Amino acid sequence: MTPDFIRRYLFAAAVFSAVAPAAHAQIAAASLDQLASQARTKGPVIWYESSPTDQADKIAAAFAKRFPGVQLQHTRDAGGAGIGARVIQEVQGNARTADLLTGSASVIWQLVNRDLVVKQDWKAMGVPQGVGTSAFTIASTTAVYVLLSNKQQVSDADAPKTWDDLLNPKWSGKVGLWIRAEPQLSLAAAWGEQKTAAFIESVNRQKPFVFKSTFPLAQQVGAGEVPVGLGLYHAAMVPISKGAPIRFHFPDPVPTTTLHSAVIAPGKNREGGLLLALWLATPEGAKVYEAATGRGHAGVEGTDVQKLLAGRKLAEFPPDKVPDNLEMFERFNKSIAAGGQAVK
Amino acid sequence: MRLVQRTATLTSSARFSGWGTRLTATAVALLLIYLVVVPLVLLGISSVRPTGFPLEPGFTLGNFSKVFLAGDFGALLWTTVVFALGSTVLAMVLGTGLAWLVERTDLPGRGVFRVLVILPMATPPVLLAIGWAMLLSPRTGFFNLLLRDGLGLGTAPFNVYSVPGMIFVEALALVPTAFLFLSPAFRNMDPSLEEAALASGASNWRLIRKVLLPLLWPALAACAVFLLIVCFVVFDIPGTLGMPARIYVLSTRIFYLTADSPTGVPLYGQVSALGTFFLLILAVLGYAYFRFTRESQRYRTISGKGFRLRQSPLGAWRWPAFGAVTLYFLLAVVAPLAILTWASFMPYQTRPNLASLSLATLDNHLDFLRNARLMTASLNSLTVAIVSATAVALLSLVVSWLVVRQRPRGATLIDNLAFTPIAIPGVMLGVAVVYVYLSLDQMFPVYGTIWILVIAYVTHYLSFGSRLANGVMVQIHPELEEAARASGAGGFRVLARITAPLVWPAVAAIWIWVLAHAMRELSTALMLSSRNNTVLPTLLWDYWTGGEPTRAATVGVWLVFALACILALWHVLSTRSASRDA
Numbered sequence: 001m002t003p004d005f006i007r008r009y010l011f012a013a014a015v016f017s018a019v020a021p022a023a024h025a026q027i028a029a030a031s032l033d034q035l036a037s038q039a040r041t042k043g044p045v046i047w048y049e050s051s052p053t054d055q056a057d058k059i060a061a062a063f064a065k066r067f068p069g070v071q072l073q074h075t076r077d078a079g080g081a082g083i084g085a086r087v088i089q090e091v092q093g094n095a096r097t098a099d100l101l102t103g104s105a106s107v108i109w110q111l112v113n114r115d116l117v118v119k120q121d122w123k124a125m126g127v128p129q130g131v132g133t134s135a136f137t138i139a140s141t142t143a144v145y146v147l148l149s150n151k152q153q154v155s156d157a158d159a160p161k162t163w164d165d166l167l168n169p170k171w172s173g174k175v176g177l178w179i180r181a182e183p184q185l186s187l188a189a190a191w192g193e194q195k196t197a198a199f200i201e202s203v204n205r206q207k208p209f210v211f212k213s214t215f216p217l218a219q220q221v222g223a224g225e226v227p228v229g230l231g232l233y234h235a236a237m238v239p240i241s242k243g244a245p246i247r248f249h250f251p252d253p254v255p256t257t258t259l260h261s262a263v264i265a266p267g268k269n270r271e272g273g274l275l276l277a278l279w280l281a282t283p284e285g286a287k288v289y290e291a292a293t294g295r296g297h298a299g300v301e302g303t304d305v306q307k308l309l310a311g312r313k314l315a316e317f318p319p320d321k322v323p324d325n326l327e328m329f330e331r332f333n334k335s336i337a338a339g340g341q342a343v344k
Numbered sequence: 345m346r347l348v349q350r351t352a353t354l355t356s357s358a359r360f361s362g363w364g365t366r367l368t369a370t371a372v373a374l375l376l377i378y379l380v381v382v383p384l385v386l387l388g389i390s391s392v393r394p395t396g397f398p399l400e401p402g403f404t405l406g407n408f409s410k411v412f413l414a415g416d417f418g419a420l421l422w423t424t425v426v427f428a429l430g431s432t433v434l435a436m437v438l439g440t441g442l443a444w445l446v447e448r449t450d451l452p453g454r455g456v457f458r459v460l461v462i463l464p465m466a467t468p469p470v471l472l473a474i475g476w477a478m479l480l481s482p483r484t485g486f487f488n489l490l491l492r493d494g495l496g497l498g499t500a501p502f503n504v505y506s507v508p509g510m511i512f513v514e515a516l517a518l519v520p521t522a523f524l525f526l527s528p529a530f531r532n533m534d535p536s537l538e539e540a541a542l543a544s545g546a547s548n549w550r551l552i553r554k555v556l557l558p559l560l561w562p563a564l565a566a567c568a569v570f571l572l573i574v575c576f577v578v579f580d581i582p583g584t585l586g587m588p589a590r591i592y593v594l595s596t597r598i599f600y601l602t603a604d605s606p607t608g609v610p611l612y613g614q615v616s617a618l619g620t621f622f623l624l625i626l627a628v629l630g631y632a633y634f635r636f637t638r639e640s641q642r643y644r645t646i647s648g649k650g651f652r653l654r655q656s657p658l659g660a661w662r663w664p665a666f667g668a669v670t671l672y673f674l675l676a677v678v679a680p681l682a683i684l685t686w687a688s689f690m691p692y693q694t695r696p697n698l699a700s701l702s703l704a705t706l707d708n709h710l711d712f713l714r715n716a717r718l719m720t721a722s723l724n725s726l727t728v729a730i731v732s733a734t735a736v737a738l739l740s741l742v743v744s745w746l747v748v749r750q751r752p753r754g755a756t757l758i759d760n761l762a763f764t765p766i767a768i769p770g771v772m773l774g775v776a777v778v779y780v781y782l783s784l785d786q787m788f789p790v791y792g793t794i795w796i797l798v799i800a801y802v803t804h805y806l807s808f809g810s811r812l813a814n815g816v817m818v819q820i821h822p823e824l825e826e827a828a829r830a831s832g833a834g835g836f837r838v839l840a841r842i843t844a845p846l847v848w849p850a851v852a853a854i855w856i857w858v859l860a861h862a863m864r865e866l867s868t869a870l871m872l873s874s875r876n877n878t879v880l881p882t883l884l885w886d887y888w889t890g891g892e893p894t895r896a897a898t899v900g901v902w903l904v905f906a907l908a909c910i911l912a913l914w915h916v917l918s919t920r921s922a923s924r925d926a
Contacts, residue, residue: 052886053717053878075875076886081602082871084609085397089775092399093782095791106608174483179587180604209505209588212603215891223693225477225484238891242691243703326607337590337600338416 027126027278035275036067044071045272048083048098050259051076051293058292063276066284070272084110091116091266099273102140102261102280104182105133105319106326111262112136113323118263118270131281131299134320137260140280141289142298142305144233145183145255148176148218151245153227160228161249167202175208176217176229181332183230185325186255190315193328200335210336222246233308234294241294253313256298260319369752372742376761379803383768383776384623387616390775396612398779407613411621424593427510427582428575434515436568438672439522445665446523447530449656452666457673458527459911462856464676465520466907468864468881471900473584474893475680476513478687480504484695486683505589514581516676518574520860521808522567524853528816529563531849566815569629570808573766576625579867594618598769612775619772626767630760681904687897708898718883718899722906724794725863725879732801733859737851739802740809744847745839747810748817749825759810766807773800774871792874800872801862809854816850817843856914863907 039045049056056074063072075098077083084107090097091114101108111117122132131139147166149159160166166175181200188196209226211217214235221229221236222244233248240246261277263270279285283302290296296305298314317325386398394402411417445451446458464472479487480502488500495501503509533556541555557564579595587596598618602610658665686696689704712718740762746752747759765773777800781791790796824846828838844851866881873882880903887896 052892053883054886057717073875076873081605081608081610085612085775088397088609089778090782092397093779093785093791095782095785104608108608110608179600210590211588212583213891216888216893218891219693219893223484223695225481227483235891239692244692244694330607333604337592 027282031125032067032275032278032282035271035278036070039067039269039272039275040069042269042272044073045100045269045276046096046098046267047072047074047100047102047273047276048077048086049074049102050083051295055292059288062288062292063279063285066279067275070275072272072276081107083107087111087116087264088114096268097266098264099267099269100261100276101264102259104257105137105260105317105322106329108137108260108262108319109323111264116265118265118274120263120274125278127278127281133258133260133318137262137319138277138281139258139299140261140277140297141259141286141293141295142309143182143257143259143295144298144305144309145186145230145251145257146233146236146248147251148221148229148231148236148246148248150221150224150227151247153224156247159247159249161251163199163251166228166230167206169206171206171228173207174227175203175206176220176226176231177203177208177210177336178214178217178231179210179212179333179336181329181336182257183255184332184336185329186257186316187253188315188325188328188332189317190253190255190313197332197335200332204335218246219244233305234296237294250308250312253315254309256309256314256316258298258316258319259295365746365750365752368742369746369750369754369758372739372746373754373758373761375739376743376758376806379799379806380761380764382780383773383803384764386776386779387619387768387772390612390772391616391620393613396610396614396616404613407611407617408620411614411617420592420594420597423507423591424576427507427514427586427593428572430507430511431514431518431575432568432571434511435518435522435571436564438515439519439567440526440564442519442669442672443523443526443530445658445669447527448533449658449665450662451658451669452662457669460673460677461520461523462860462911463520463673463904463908464517465857465860466863466904466911467517467677467680468866468884468900468903469514469517469578469580470584470866470888471684471884471897472517472676472680473513473581474888474897475684476504476509477585478683478693478695479679480509486696487679489695505585505591507586507591510582510585510591513585514575514578516672517581518571519672519676521574521857522571524857525567525570525812525815526560526563528812528849528853529560529819532816532819533559562818563815565632566811569632570766570811573626573629577622577767577769579770594622595769598772612772615769615772619767619769622767622769623764626764630763681901684897685901687894688901690894693893708895711895712898712902717878718880721878721880721883722902724877725881725903726906728794728797728801728879729859729862731798732805732862733855735798735802736805736809736858737855739806740813740854741844741847741851743806743810744813744817745843748814749822749843759814762810763807765803768804770804770865770867770871773804774868777803777868777872792876794877794879796872797869797877797879800868801858801865804865804868805858805861808857812850812854812857813847816847820846852914856911859910860907863903 053074053076056076060072060074064070077086083101083103087097087101088111101111108117117136119135120132120138122138127138133139147160160171184196184200191199211220214232215238217226217229217231218236218239220226221231222239236246236248261280263273263277267273280289281297281300283300286297286300286303290303290305296303298305298309300306389398390396391407392403392405393400394404394406396407442461446454446461451457479485482488482500482503482505485500485502485504488502491497491501492499504513537555537559538551541551546554577595579599582591582593582596583599586593592600598615601615605611683696687693688708689706690700691703691705691707694700694703743758743762747755777796778791781788781796785791790799825838825842828842833841864881866885869879869882870885880899884896884899887893887899
């Protein structure tokens with residue numbers, strides 16, 4: 001990866017964080033109401049997304065209150081990758097499928113490549129470039145990675161605060177990681193592949209524990225089984241809100257993974273899907289989503305996550321560059337899964 | 345051994361009339377082709393598609409090369425074999441011992457143990473693994489800390505995140521299956537053979553070697569092969585205890601390719617290629633199974649002569665044996681359930697100690713009882729489990745009756761078809777069933793309902809049902825049926841009045857086993873889940889992956905409680921029924 005390449009994507013990340021806050025004001029309430037009147041006649045809005053059902057119920061209730069007569073039906077797929085596969089299978093089987101899908105860029109691009117996503121003119125809808133992340137996608141929420149530590153087992157002074165702190169030999173066998181290399185991929189937007197791969201290898205020499213999801217990772221940090229870890233802010237907030245002894249620090253740069261929404265072309269209520277996507281990008285919708293899931297929209301003014309990230313350097317590839325980075329992502333994933341033996 | 349009399353197949357006079365057999369066999373074969381072959385064809389197509397989606401164009405062998413030529417495939421296979429063999433051997437030793445003690449000795453509390461043995465099955469394996477992680481994790485495991493502090497050790501003595509840890513927990517989970525396989529075989533052994541051997545001066549060791557083992561051989565072989573195959577495809581325990589420590593087996597590799605694929609969609613092509621490897625393993629093990637059981641008719645022991653079970657007195661070993669069986673239940677049920685119960689009263693996961701006691705709350709349990717979604721999921725779980733268990737039990741009985749007794753043309757095909765689904769990974773079965781019912785949605789609108797779960801479970805669990813029914817059917821001498829036929833009874837009457845009552849213990853065992861497994865099945869349920877067919881395991885998974893292990897523990901505790909109630913009811917009813925018959 002060339003320095004120019006790196007600069008380009010760091011720039012993209014910087015543009016995202018700088019421009020996005022202005023987005024919400026331009027999505028007009030009138031156009032939302034117009035979409036709602038069209039959506040009302042087309043049955044429930046089917047939404048595929050990864051939040052637990054209890055959390056999604058709260059979003060659906062707020063959505064129904066804001067747009068009476070438009071019913072939101074949420075279907076969860078916790079695996080992430082399974083959401084895209086479900087849409088592909090349902091379309092191939094001529095069955096009712098999602099109207100809106102919210103997921104990672106790699107999932108949505110599989111659908112874009114199969115012509116299953118509606119192209120949008122976000123600008124015409126009042127969505128600025130920072131939130132309308134590509135012609136097919138609109139940012140819906142931001143996953144933020146933080147360094148976690150157990151308050152009872154790790155002193156404030158010893159708690160990892162920087163990326164290098166994770167490599168301290170005292171944490172050998174005591175670091176928790178997510179099995180998916182999402183934070184490392186975003187980190188590569190700032191560091192480049194070579195430096196990131198070397199970092200992954202260094203962390204692997206610490207013999208870390210890897211977890212299927214960042215939620216059990218945070219729980220295990222709270223329980224003290226892995227005293228330190230690299231996890232997700234919103235996943236850590238679940239046990240923290242219940243009193244678990246977990247602290248977190250933002251590293252520099254802070255890797256983020258934006259989850260995007262895409263309106264599915266074969267969906268029966270595309271207007272409803274678009275309505276939901278736009279509403280989630282308004283301060284009202286973003287706050288409802290953040291309150292329900294703990295995962296906020298970094299591009300919408302007034303969200304907690306935006307306040308948390310204010311002034312911090314973020315790292316993430318833009319969504320339309322994800323296909324170019326899949327091989328690197330795969331190498332990172334294999335490296336983490338194999339304990340550092342697969343990085344080339 | 346002079347047990348050989350005639351084959352297990354009925355003489356021509358005692359068989360069903362030709363057309364009746366052919367009609368039944370054809371109907372069963374068509375049903376099995378529909379349930380088994382269609383998903384397998386989709387699996388095969390998927391393995392040669394570049395994208396892995398069966399209905400997308402293209403042809404490639406790249407999925408096979410990516411899977412089998414990968415640098416770590418040898419190590420992956422070795423770990424899988426060690427895990428599968430280790431778990432099978434340990435489960436067989438414990439299960440055989442338990443079945444013998446409960447069925448054929450004067451072990452104190454045998455009746456209670458017979459009911460309790462089902463409880464480990466009621467615990468979803470993922471919960472069992474979580475429970476043991478809380479007990480034996482190297483840094484915070486309850487037992488580890490007790491031993492470390494009590495014995496003044498420098499480090500924790502056990503690490504459950506290891507291959508031995510995985511084997512230990514998997515074996516604990518599989519013992520009830522081994523028990524259910526072997527218990528009817530122990531119960532159906534004619535004790536006159538043992539008495540004759542003992543009267544002839546045979547030692548206990550000679551009795552075991554020359555009489556008991558040969559008599560039990562078909563059931564032991566069937567059970568070992570079944571467990572071995574289950575261990576090759578099982579995910580929950582290796583996924584929970586192996587993956588955090590980067591210990592992979594074939595099933596966790598499949599999960600990785602499905603859920604954590606870097607491409608954005610599951611790598612179904614590679615998953616299917618691995619699936620074909622499972623089928624190869626099945627073919628080898630299946631061949632071994634048929635070789636083992638080819639001569640099994642020699643060991644039929646239920647005949648027209650009346651007999652009464654002989655119980656071996658344990659003498660001085662009576663209470664030590666009681667202690668050993670109790671220890672198994674402590675390890676398989678009480679300890680993990682206790683730690684999960686503890687977790688269910690906690691706001692977040694924390695180890696049991698007096699300081700944490702102040703955090704105890706009823707919130708998780710109150711939420712369980714008040715949450716309408718949880719109640720719906722409970723009802724769905726119960727409906728799916730009962731319907732699936734009943735369908736599998738009945739279908740297994742018919743399959744076994746055809747395969748062992750009637751032997752119509754195509755009997756071997758029917759037997760193989762009934763056994764094959766065990767080698768289809770739950771994830772792939774889910775994918776295949778989705779395709780089938782999306783295509784047939786106009787005719788059979790089951791997609792997104794609980795009935796698609798029933799279809800998948802019946803397909804998946806038929807392998808267990810048919811193996812168990814076959815194992816028992818070959819032990820039953822056909823002379824009773826022949827006598828009934830000679831007395832003028834029709835084919836269905838013979839099946840209903842003679843065969844079915846004789847295999848009733850096995851049918852009941854199948855029903856209970858499928859019920860318990862369907863209540864806890866996760867991987868297929870996740871692939872088929874939608875808003876309207878939520879079941880308790882998917883809800884439990886929701887909580888676990890959503891960072892709420894204490895709520896997951898609560899669902900698990902109530903799930904085990906519900907199953908315990910069902911089993912107690914079943915025990916009461918079957919005891920009353922047995923008393924009435926007596």
